[in-house]
Amino acid sequence: MAAKEKKGSMTVEEAGRMGGEKVREERGSEFFSEIGQKGGEKVREERGSEFFSEIGQKGGEKVRDERGTEFYQEIGHKGGEKVKEERGPEFFSEIGHKGGQRVRELIEEGKAAEGGSNKKS
Incomplete structure (x- = not known):
C-alpha cells in the first residue's frame, strides 16, 4: 500500500532516475556515451572547442572556492x-x-x- 500512496508524488529527480534506468535497460549504457558524444560535438560546432576550456576553468575555480x-x-x-x-x-x-x-x-x-x-x- 505504501507504494500506491507514493504514486503521484514522485519528484522530478526520481522520475528522471527511473526514466534513465529504463533507457539503460532497453538500449544499454553505451547509448548514453553515444548521445553524449553527439551532444559534445554539436556544442563544439556551435561554441568552439575553447568553450570546454572555459567551463572547465569555471568549474575548477568553483571547486577551489568551495573545498x-x-x-x-x-x-x-x-x-x-x-x-x-x-x-x-x-x-x-x-x-x-x-x-x-x-x-x-x-x-x-x-x-x-x-x-x-x-x-x-
Whole structure:
C-alpha cells in the first residue's frame, strides 16, 4: 500500500532516475556515451572547442572556492597512490625519464632555432 500512496508524488529527480534506468535497460549504457558524444560535438560546432576550456576553468575555480586548494592535493595524492598500486613505483621513474628526454629535445631545438636566426642577422 505504501507504494500506491507514493504514486503521484514522485519528484522530478526520481522520475528522471527511473526514466534513465529504463533507457539503460532497453538500449544499454553505451547509448548514453553515444548521445553524449553527439551532444559534445554539436556544442563544439556551435561554441568552439575553447568553450570546454572555459567551463572547465569555471568549474575548477568553483571547486577551489568551495573545498580549498588542499582538495586538489588530496585527490592528486590518492590518484598517485592508485597509479603506484596498479603500475608499480617504477612507472614514475619511466615517465619522469621520458619527460626529461623530451625537455632535452625541446632545449636542443630551441638552441638550434636561435643559432639559425643569429646567422640570418
